[in-house]
Amino acid sequence: xxxxxxxxxxxxxxxxxxxxxxxxxxxxxxxxxxxxxxxxxxxxxxxxxxxxxxxxxxxxxxxxxxxxxxxxxxxxxxxxxxxxxxxxxxxxxxxxxxxxxxxxxxxxxxxxxxxxxxxxxxxxxxxxxxxxxxxxxxxxxxxxxxxxxxxxxxxxxxxxxxxxxxxxxxxxxxxxxxxxxxxxxxxxxxxxxxxxxxxxxxxxxxxxxxxxxxxxxxxxxxxxxxxxxxxxxxxxxxxxxxxxxxxxxxxxxxxxxxxxxxxxxxxxxxxxxxxxxxxxxxxxxxxxxxxxxxxxxxxxxxxxxxxxxxxxxxxxxxxxxxxxxxxxxxxxxxxxxxxxxxxxxxxxxxxxxxxxxxxxxxxxxxxxxxxxxxxxxxxxxxxxxxxxxxxxxxxxxxxxxxxxxxxxxxxxxxxxxxxxxxxxxxxxxxxxxxxxxxxxxxxxxxxxxxxxxxxxxxxxxxxxxxxxxxxxxxxxxxxxxxxxxxxxxxxxxxxxxxxxxxxxxxxxxxxxxxxxxxxxxxxxxxxxxxxxxxxxxxxxxxxxxxxxxxxxxxxxxxxxxxxxxxxxxxxxxxxxxxxxxxxxxxxxxxxxxxxxxxxxxxxxxxxxxxxxxxxxxxxxxxxxxxxxxxxxxxxxxxxxxxxxxxxxxxxxxxxxxxxxxxxxxxxxxxxxxxxxxxxxxxxxxxxxxxxxxxxxx
RNA sequence: GGAUCGUUAGCUCAGGGGUAGAGCACUGCAUUCACAUUGCAGGGGCCGUAGGUUCAAAUCCUACACGAUCCACCA
Numbered sequence: 001x002x003x004x005x006x007x008x009x010x011x012x013x014x015x016x017x018x019x020x021x022x023x024x025x026x027x028x029x030x031x032x033x034x035x036x037x038x039x040x041x042x043x044x045x046x047x048x049x050x051x052x053x054x055x056x057x058x059x060x061x062x063x064x065x066x067x068x069x070x071x072x073x074x075x076x077x078x079x080x081x082x083x084x085x086x087x088x089x090x091x092x093x094x095x096x097x098x099x100x101x102x103x104x105x106x107x108x109x110x111x112x113x114x115x116x117x118x119x120x121x122x123x124x125x126x127x128x129x130x131x132x133x134x135x136x137x138x139x140x141x142x143x144x145x146x147x148x149x150x151x152x153x154x155x156x157x158x159x160x161x162x163x164x165x166x167x168x169x170x171x172x173x174x175x176x177x178x179x180x181x182x183x184x185x186x187x188x189x190x191x192x193x194x195x196x197x198x199x200x201x202x203x204x205x206x207x208x209x210x211x212x213x214x215x216x217x218x219x220x221x222x223x224x225x226x227x228x229x230x231x232x233x234x235x236x237x238x239x240x241x242x243x244x245x246x247x248x249x250x251x252x253x254x255x256x257x258x259x260x261x262x263x264x265x266x267x268x269x270x271x272x273x274x275x276x277x278x279x280x281x282x283x284x285x286x287x288x289x290x291x292x293x294x295x296x297x298x299x300x301x302x303x304x305x306x307x308x309x310x311x312x313x314x315x316x317x318x319x320x321x322x323x324x325x326x327x328x329x330x331x332x333x334x335x336x337x338x339x340x341x342x343x344x345x346x347x348x349x350x351x352x353x354x355x356x357x358x359x360x361x362x363x364x365x366x367x368x369x370x371x372x373x374x375x376x377x378x379x380x381x382x383x384x385x386x387x388x389x390x391x392x393x394x395x396x397x398x399x400x401x402x403x404x405x406x407x408x409x410x411x412x413x414x415x416x417x418x419x420x421x422x423x424x425x426x427x428x429x430x431x432x433x434x435x436x437x438x439x440x441x442x443x444x445x446x447x448x449x450x451x452x453x454x455x456x457x458x459x460x461x462x463x464x465x466x467x468x469x470x471x472x473x474x475x476x477x478x479x480x481x482x483x484x485x486x487x488x489x490x491x492x493x494x495x496x497x498x499x500x501x502x503x504x505x506x507x508x509x510x511x512x513x514x515x516x517x518x519x520x521x522x523x524x525x526x527x528x529x530x531x532x533x534x535x536x537x538x539x540x541x542x543x544x545x546x547x548x549x550x551x552x553x554x555x556x557x558x559x560x561x562x563x564x565x566x567x568x569x570x571x572x573x574x575x576x577x578x579x580x581x582x583x584x585x586x587x588x589x590x591x592x593x594x595x596x597x598x599x600x601x602x603x604x605x606x607x608x609x610x611x612x613x614x615x616x617x618x619x620x621x622x623x624x625x626x627x628x629x630x631x632x633x634x635x636x637x638x639x640x641x642x643x644x645x646x647x648x649x650x651x652x653x654x655x656x657x658x659x660x661x662x663x664x665x666x667x668x669x670x671x672x673x674x675x676x677x678x679x680x681x682x683x684x685x686x687x688x689x690x691x692x693x694x695x696x697x
Numbered sequence: 698g699g700a701u702c703g704u705u706a707g708c709u710c711a712g713g714g715g716u717a718g719a720g721c722a723c724u725g726c727a728u729u730c731a732c733a734u735u736g737c738a739g740g741g742g743c744c745g746u747a748g749g750u751u752c753a754a755a756u757c758c759u760a761c762a763c764g765a766u767c768c769a770c771c772a
Contacts, residue, residue: 003732187769194772206772219772253770263772272770334771380701384767387700391768475767506709506721508765528734540711540719544702546765548709552721559734560720570731618711618719626719633731 001572001671005565007529007558010667015127018666023691024132026460029070034461035061036446036494037073037133038469038477041080042140043087043118046125048503048511048537049470051521054129055534056500056613057468061132062659063608064465066695072461073132074449076139077122079115081438082176085403086341088114099177099402104433108402112142125522130530130662132691137453141441142405145452150441151408151422153488158420162357165409165418169267169274170396172349173339174294178400179353181437182393183475185337185346194332195316196260198324199246200237201230205259207334208269209319210311212239213300214289215246217265219276222250224261240318241301247283251276268350288350292400308347353398354407354434361483362389373492374482377611378499378544381471385497388475395480397437404435443480446493464494466611471499471544498611499544503537506550519549528558531661535560538660539621541614560621561664564657567629568668571650574643590645593632597649600627601696604656620656628653652696666690 018024026032035057040050057073065071088111089099099107123138139146157163170179192207202218218235220227230248237244253276254263267277267286277283287299296311298304303311319325337346366389368374369382376382398407410419410429418432419425441448446467450458463485467478478497485493504510505517512518524533535557541547600623607616628649635641650672658665669690687693 001731004734005732204772208772255771259772265772270770270772272772275770332771335769379703384701387768472767504709508709536720540709542711545710546703550709550721553709555734556720559732562732562734566732566735568731573731614711622719629732630736634736637730 001565001569003566003569005529005562005664005667007531007561007663008526011128011130011525011530011663014663014666015130017689018132018691019135023689024073024134025136026070026072026134027065027692029068031069032072032460033061033064033069034072034074034450034464035466035468036449036464037075037131038467038473039076039078039139039141039442039445040122040126041083042077042115042122043084044080044122046122046129046521048519048521050122050126051129051533052470052500052503052537053468054126054131055537056498057466058129058131058534058662059538059608059613059617059659060466060468060498060611062662062691063695065132065691066655066658066693068694070460072134072137072457074137074139074453074461075123075126075131075133075135076445076449077119077141078438078442079141079403081399081404081435082178082180082341082401083438084115085111085401086176088403104402111403128522128525128530129534132662137449137457139449139452141438143452146441146448147405148422149448149452150405150436150444153444153484154408154436154440155420155422157356157487162360163354163420164357165352165354167350167352168355168396169269169271169348170351170353171337171346172292172351173342173344174292174347175342175344176339176401177292179349179351179396179398180339180346181396181439184340186340187335188338189333190336191330192332192334192336194259194329195319196326196328197264197319198237198326199262199264200235202227202235202237202248202262203260203326204262204264205329206264207332208266208312209315210296210300210303210308211266211269211289212264212315213241213296213303214266214268214287215264216267216273216277216283216286217280218246218248218262219251219254219265220248220262221254221256222252224254224256227262238322238324240303240315240322240324249276249280249283251279269348271348274348274350286350290347290349292349292351294347308345353396354409354432356395356397356440358392358394358483361487362392364486365389365479365482368482368486368492374495374497376497376499378471378497378501379542381474381499381544385474385479388479392479395437397440398434399437400434402435404438405441407432407434407436439476439480442477443484444488446481447485447488462489462493463491466496466498467494468498468500470502472502474499496611501541501544501546504546504548506548506552508546508548519551524551524554528554529561529663531561531664532558535617535621535660538613539617541617543611560625561661563625563629564654564661564664565668567624567633567650568654568672570633571647572672589635589641593641593645593649596623596627597652598697601652601656605695608659617660620653620660624653624657654690655693655696658690658693662691669693 038053061071061073092098171185172179194205194207195209196203196205231250234245234247265273265276267274268288289296289299291297294307296303296306339346376385408422409432410425413428446464450462481493521533532554536553604616604619632641636646654665654669
């Protein structure tokens with residue numbers, strides 16, 4: 001054995017030695033254990049978030065496998081609709097092209113090929129972390145059988161009356177060219193000038209003067225004495241496009257203390273105004289003034305064709321000139337909806353979209369939570385999940401992008417009639433151009449991956465045991481899987497949810513490319529080994545709690561890998577010269593040694609079965625280094641503890657450490673097995689490979 | 698406006714009613730003897746503040762302060 005553990009020399013070879021004979025397959029255990037891997041974007045390079053989920057899930061999987069359970073970690077990849085199309089369009093832009101240069105089929109094909117070319121990027125990198133997943137069962141969200149299942153789900157939902165098409169104000173990103181669900185809209189505090197405009201006898205405060213051509217009413221609070229006389233009346237006013245008339249209504253959502261206590265109602269360009277409009281059926285149908293291009297349309301008269309911000313500028317100038325601008329509050333701050341993907345301001349636009357009625361699904365999910373059919377690990381996130389479920393609005397599942405599963409709806413030409421079907425119902429029908437939100441397929445992931453795999457997989461492994469992911473996608477993925485899993489099967493899709501925290505830099509700041517403080521997991525693996533990275537991520541981590549981490553942490557754990565290796569080397573060198581002595585020379589110290597060894601094993605086991613992974617890692621770390629190495633091995637050198645005890649101690653610790661640091665423990669296992677199996681008793685203690693060894697009691 | 702979480706060593710974080718822990722950083726000593734990617738020794742904490750419960754509080758409860766995050770129809 002070399003005096004230093006060389007991870008580069010072992011990792012790839014050991015991974016093959018596990019995978020080739022099928023060590024990642026479920027095996028013959030009686031009690032099943034299953035985790036569905038969160039499907040990473042098919043072509044996404046590895047980041048530290050992936051490393052975190054692999055580390056934690058692989059620990060759970062290896063632990064359960066060693067306990068002898070029929071263990072399945074089912075992997076897959078996601079087409080990641082908007083994410084992927086966004087990346088692809090950026091690539092097109094570099095070549096001086098845009099998506100509008102291609103027809104739908106060509107564009108889809110191009111993205112498909114692009115994803116194919118990169119499809120192994122994520123998988124190969126996840127393998128480098130040591131993920132012991134059953135790759136023979138891997139699924140991709142656009143595999144034909146998956147698509148087929150997802151379409152069936154939509155049809156079933158439609159039959160059950162949970163799907164509807166409606167004109168609503170949706171969150172539209174002009175830059176990405178698609179609508180989003182409410183969840184994908186971020187809110188940012190921004191300085192936005194507040195303009196006070198003259199509307200006949202009223203002065204109204206607004207941050208969006210450019211939408212005034214879509215004004216449908218003026219609203220005041222019902223108890224506001226200043227304006228009571230106008231309520232119900234139509235007032236005349238001078239505007240940019242000449243004289244106009246507008247109705248005054250009373251609505252209790254108006255805050256009399258804000259601005260002048262009177263507000264313009266622009267239903268097609270503001271969510272709140274849309275809600276007011278819905279409450280007042282006496283109001284006329286509103287006009288839309290901004291189109292999907294982000295430019296003002298013909299309803300804005302001479303301002304049509306201007307982009308929103310430019311239009312605001314020009315219109316404010318004109319209002320000023322006409323004396324219709326009373327004053328401007330330049331220091332006003334408000335919260336603006338922005339696209340989570342590209343950061344552009346979200347434009348609320350009226351569009352016909354497909355919605356999923358969520359109430360019947362959230363009710364069942366809440367029931368499952370209150371019956372404790374699902375347990376959430378992650379400080380406070382159980383309450384957050386509940387809050388989400390109690391307040392969830394209908395889910396807009398339409399996206400105006402091509403990279404995704406096309407909605408199976410067919411419209412009859414020159415008619416509003418439509419048919420929901422997988423195949424075209426006839427020549428006079430054209431298919432809906434929208435695709436599903438990526439999360440629509442992800443929400444069915446535990447069900448669909450098990451149902452389209454080996455014959456008995458679904459029956460054996462559903463409901464799965466744990467779902468594990470970062471808390472940042474709790475509402476996007478976990479909540480929706482819970483809803484859809486129950487809907488499709490009548491049972492929860494998982495019994496436990498483990499939400500890991502986000503990894504920050506060593507100063508506790510968020511990692512971002514622009515800050516340059518990103519830890520690249522592949523660089524860490526190359527430098528210090530996958531084991532070191534995994535252990536650094538996991539040790540003393542707490543579910544739901546963020547953790548700061550730097551290269552020093554990884555280096556420290558690399559030192560630990562080396563410590564493990566050298567403990568094995570110590571035993572090997574010893575037995576090279578003479579057979580290990582099996583006679584117990586000092587019964588009392590040995591007894592104490594065995595006692596602490598078994599206490600350590602049961603403590604680690606207790607922590608792991610309670611999903612206290614960070615604590616389990618810390619326990620085995622401390623006991624191995626500071627007790628087994630620093631004390632016990634030193635005593636063995638002085639023959640105060642027997643060789644047999646030390647050998648058995650090492651065997652136990654390699655097993656306890658294996659889920660956390662699989663490569664170095666497997667390498668060390670191989671070395672001691674190779675070196676010393678003359679002694680029968682020792683040989684029978686060691687199974688062929690550590691990955692399939694039995695967990696210590 | 699609502700909610701959730703946090704505040705422990707210089708930094709990053711564990712712990713969670715009974716004498717304060719780890720990694721990194723720091724100081725001193727040790728080098729053919731598994732490992733210098735090491736060992737031994739050490740410095741460094743009124744565990745955010747104020748009350749309460751208790752024989753006993755860093756730990757449980759209440760309030761407050763500060764910080765972070767999420768949600769929200771702040772015109």
